[in-house]
Amino acid sequence: MTSLTEDYRRREESITLSSEPAGTGETHELFTLNIGPHHPSTHGVLRLLATLEGEVVRDIKPIIGYVHTGIEKTAEDKSYWKVIPVVERMDYLSYYFNAMAFCGAVETLLGIEVPPRAQYLRVLHLELNRISSHLFWLGTSALDIGAIGVFWYALREREKVVDLFEMSSGQRMHTRYFQVGGVMEDIPRGFDVKVRKFVKEMPSRADQYADLLSKNQIALERLRGTGLVDQETLLKLGVTGPLLRASGNPWDLRKAQPYCSYDHFDFKIPVGTTGDNYDRYRVRHAELYESTKIVEQALEGLPEGPFIAPDRKVALPPRHELATSMEALIHHFKLVTEGFRVPPGEAYYPVESPRGELGCFVRADGSAKPARVHMRDPSFSNLQAFAPMVRDEYLADLIATIAMLDPILGGIDR
Amino acid sequence: MEIRREPVRDPSDLRIRQLDARDMLQGDLEDEDLNRYVEQRVMTTTLDKAVAWARGNSFFPLTFGLACCAIEQIHIVASRVDIARFGWEAFRASPRQADLIILAGRVSIKMAPVIRRLYDQMLDPKWAISMGACCSSLGVFNNYALVPADKFMPIDVHVPGCPPRPEALAHGIIKLRAKVQLNPPPGWRERYDAVGTEELLPASTESPDISVFRPGDTAGA
Amino acid sequence: MPDATELELTAQELRDLDAESVLDTEFHRGRAVLLVAPSKAKPVLEHLQGKGYTFLASLHGVDYYPQEPRLGVLYELLDMRRVDRISVKARVSTDAPEMDSVVDLFPGAEFPEREVYDMFGVVFRGHPDMRRILMPEDYEGYPQRRDFPVGGEPVLFTFNEQASYGKDL
Numbered sequence: 001m002t003s004l005t006e007d008y009r010r011r012e013e014s015i016t017l018s019s020e021p022a023g024t025g026e027t028h029e030l031f032t033l034n035i036g037p038h039h040p041s042t043h044g045v046l047r048l049l050a051t052l053e054g055e056v057v058r059d060i061k062p063i064i065g066y067v068h069t070g071i072e073k074t075a076e077d078k079s080y081w082k083v084i085p086v087v088e089r090m091d092y093l094s095y096y097f098n099a100m101a102f103c104g105a106v107e108t109l110l111g112i113e114v115p116p117r118a119q120y121l122r123v124l125h126l127e128l129n130r131i132s133s134h135l136f137w138l139g140t141s142a143l144d145i146g147a148i149g150v151f152w153y154a155l156r157e158r159e160k161v162v163d164l165f166e167m168s169s170g171q172r173m174h175t176r177y178f179q180v181g182g183v184m185e186d187i188p189r190g191f192d193v194k195v196r197k198f199v200k201e202m203p204s205r206a207d208q209y210a211d212l213l214s215k216n217q218i219a220l221e222r223l224r225g226t227g228l229v230d231q232e233t234l235l236k237l238g239v240t241g242p243l244l245r246a247s248g249n250p251w252d253l254r255k256a257q258p259y260c261s262y263d264h265f266d267f268k269i270p271v272g273t274t275g276d277n278y279d280r281y282r283v284r285h286a287e288l289y290e291s292t293k294i295v296e297q298a299l300e301g302l303p304e305g306p307f308i309a310p311d312r313k314v315a316l317p318p319r320h321e322l323a324t325s326m327e328a329l330i331h332h333f334k335l336v337t338e339g340f341r342v343p344p345g346e347a348y349y350p351v352e353s354p355r356g357e358l359g360c361f362v363r364a365d366g367s368a369k370p371a372r373v374h375m376r377d378p379s380f381s382n383l384q385a386f387a388p389m390v391r392d393e394y395l396a397d398l399i400a401t402i403a404m405l406d407p408i409l410g411g412i413d414r
Numbered sequence: 415m416e417i418r419r420e421p422v423r424d425p426s427d428l429r430i431r432q433l434d435a436r437d438m439l440q441g442d443l444e445d446e447d448l449n450r451y452v453e454q455r456v457m458t459t460t461l462d463k464a465v466a467w468a469r470g471n472s473f474f475p476l477t478f479g480l481a482c483c484a485i486e487q488i489h490i491v492a493s494r495v496d497i498a499r500f501g502w503e504a505f506r507a508s509p510r511q512a513d514l515i516i517l518a519g520r521v522s523i524k525m526a527p528v529i530r531r532l533y534d535q536m537l538d539p540k541w542a543i544s545m546g547a548c549c550s551s552l553g554v555f556n557n558y559a560l561v562p563a564d565k566f567m568p569i570d571v572h573v574p575g576c577p578p579r580p581e582a583l584a585h586g587i588i589k590l591r592a593k594v595q596l597n598p599p600p601g602w603r604e605r606y607d608a609v610g611t612e613e614l615l616p617a618s619t620e621s622p623d624i625s626v627f628r629p630g631d632t633a634g635a
Numbered sequence: 636m637p638d639a640t641e642l643e644l645t646a647q648e649l650r651d652l653d654a655e656s657v658l659d660t661e662f663h664r665g666r667a668v669l670l671v672a673p674s675k676a677k678p679v680l681e682h683l684q685g686k687g688y689t690f691l692a693s694l695h696g697v698d699y700y701p702q703e704p705r706l707g708v709l710y711e712l713l714d715m716r717r718v719d720r721i722s723v724k725a726r727v728s729t730d731a732p733e734m735d736s737v738v739d740l741f742p743g744a745e746f747p748e749r750e751v752y753d754m755f756g757v758v759f760r761g762h763p764d765m766r767r768i769l770m771p772e773d774y775e776g777y778p779q780r781r782d783f784p785v786g787g788e789p790v791l792f793t794f795n796e797q798a799s800y801g802k803d804l
Contacts, residue, residue, distance in 0.1 A: 346697075561788070
């Protein structure tokens with residue numbers, strides 16, 4: 001036997017099989033593992049340099065930038081109207097929220113009022129997007145911890161939501177439906193019937209997912225007690241959203257700083273107790289029910305009126321006016337070629353996206369193109385909390401924690 | 415509901431075929447009749463074509479998704495547009511076991527060498543689908559941070575869309591399957607230095623950090 | 636949001652503590668901004684943190700290109716108890732783009748400060764890991780400055796395919 005194998009044998013025979021908790025004070029050598037940008041369980045191209053001691057993670061260093069698209073730089077080059085599709089593709093699971101944050105910021109700078117029908121339509125689509133984002137998260141996270149069946153069911157529901165988006169705007173994803181001043185188009189006939197049908201069956205489907213996962217022994221063992229971080233650390237790190245709510249802090253911008261007539265709706269905020277992975281799963285799952293309630297209320301209470309601000313300098317005039325009115329034609333021409341001008345100023349508009357506080361900072365300098373667009377992405381700040389979550393946990397729990405953290409690399413890298 | 419019953423086109427045709435089959439089994443068919451029998455029932459092909467046909471129906475794609483197109487790619491695995499209809503549902507995590515890479519999403523300059531290394535590690539013959547506008551031609555984002563995939567690796571099928579519907583991606587993979595079943599020569603891949611598979615040989619087998627078991631060294635293994 | 640009078644009171648408080656800290660106040664469309672001198676940004680943030688603005692919502696950079704000083708760093712603070720937001724703006728010029736890091740006050744500033752360094756070139760003194768976060772490590776240039784070109788590729792057609800793509804590059 002060579003000396004290498006002798007050493008290995010000796011070490012192997014000296015290990016006593018007892019159930020020691022992680023980190024018992026014996027130091028073994030540290031081993032750096034690269035969980036590379038291409039890995040089946042990192043949600044997107046996230047690279048993690050994990051320093052392991054045996055199976056226990058001692059430190060983690062996330063390396064990002066593998067899908068950096070220069071969205072903010074591209075947005076400076078385009079007129080305000082054209083920035084909306086660019087900015088939508090940032091956090092690619094919650095596209096309406098990106099558009100909402102940007103449109104809200106520009107509307108603040110312009111000082112225009114969004115009509116109530118547009119606000120309700122916006123809330124309807126935002127909450128449907130929240131449901132679809134949580135369903136996708138549920139599907140892929142269950143896939144990561146091994147419950148492959150939930151993946152098929154969650155995607156089946158998500159197809160229904162995405163069908164609704166296709167009905168209202170023509171596109172499944174990145175719909176460019178929100179415009180500055182309101183929404184692009186009114187909902188078609190038959191939309192409300194489909195939404196009612198969806199709303200009626202969604203709670204029972206969410207019950208099915210709960211039946212599969214919430215009291216499942218494997219899910220409980222993998223998720224309960226892992227990835228625990230206390231609330232103060234999370235607040236210091238700038239974490240918001242379901243991660244913060246799972247640790248007991250009921251901070252939700254929809255209730256705290258209501259925007260876009262969220263205060264007209266009656267819904268609850270699910271809050272966890274300990275802040276471990278299981279609570280994060282339960283909080284997001286409970287949000288499915290609450291969002292369904294909001295969708296129902298928004299549909300039933302949809303007021304009549306214009307679906308976009310009547311200010312012709314900002315929003316396109318309806319097409320039938322173009323044949324008769326000269327001003328409408330001129331406005332249409334100016335808006336399509338140059339775009340509207342925004343008076344100089346800066347605005348920061350935060351919304352509550354499925355991952356936390358998504359804010360959009362817009363600096364306008366009086367021309368038709370924004371001078372700076374910055375999106376404060378929730379996953380970017382949430383990723384900083386990842387290191388305290390997985391310190392002194394097993395490698396398998398690290399995978400479950402990434403799943404529960406719900407990072408979207410498009411938002412992190414922008 | 416109307417039930418239509420169609421008569422057999424030529425009632426004697428079926429009978430002739432039955433008699434032919436009986437004769438063949440008894441060894442009684444001769445020359446002309448035997449040739450006609452074989453033509454009617456047996457598919458002749460070359461081995462290449464058969465292999466290409468099998469290859470086209472059994473791709474192992476790599477689990478690889480970058481950005482928004484990955485969401486639609488995952489929808490193609492789901493039940494409405496089912497990639498398992500084509501036999502391609504076995505997504506493999508390791509590039510060494512995969513032969514198709516679907517570039518779903520935008521390729522940034524930091525990610526490009528990683529993708530090229532993944533592509534090199536795949537086994538020959540390997541195929542690549544560029545899904546969406548961003549990896550084919552930068553799409554919405556024509557700026558400093560992205561690079562189109564054609565610049566560093568050979569792509570077989572480009573699927574346009576932003577993001578393409580799962581049905582569009584299915585159309586793209588049907589086109590790729592048709593292409594593969596024609597068994598095209600890999601000549602143009604030489605332009606990208608992409609023929610073959612990359613294998614890493616250990617830098618030094620005597621290094622104390624890596625314990626390499628030499629053949630015959632079974633004790634302690 | 637603090638309204639305009641409250642903003643003035645806050646600015647007055649800060650000026651009482653340190654005369655040159657707050658250079659200006661802005662109140663536009665319901666958003667309160669304190670313009671501070673870059674060297675005094677950290678004490679101002681510490682004072683505001685003591686006043687209740689304990690949550691750093693966003694830290695980002697802006698390039699005010701033709702106007703000097705050019706590079707601005709903005710801190711968006713949030714008071715969760717009173718549901719109040721206030722912004723602090725500090726502007727540095729490209730000749731001396733340095734500021735003090737606030738990672739010890741707000742640990743959540745780690746990644747955003749790296750991003751401001753990566754995109755604008757503002758170096759934060761005292762940051763534990765000051766290197767590029769989004770661009771590759773050896774990238775030269777600061778992409779989001781206004782004078783950095785947007786870049787991009789010419790569109791690939793059949794006539795320029797052979798010339799620009801593949802091994803012959």
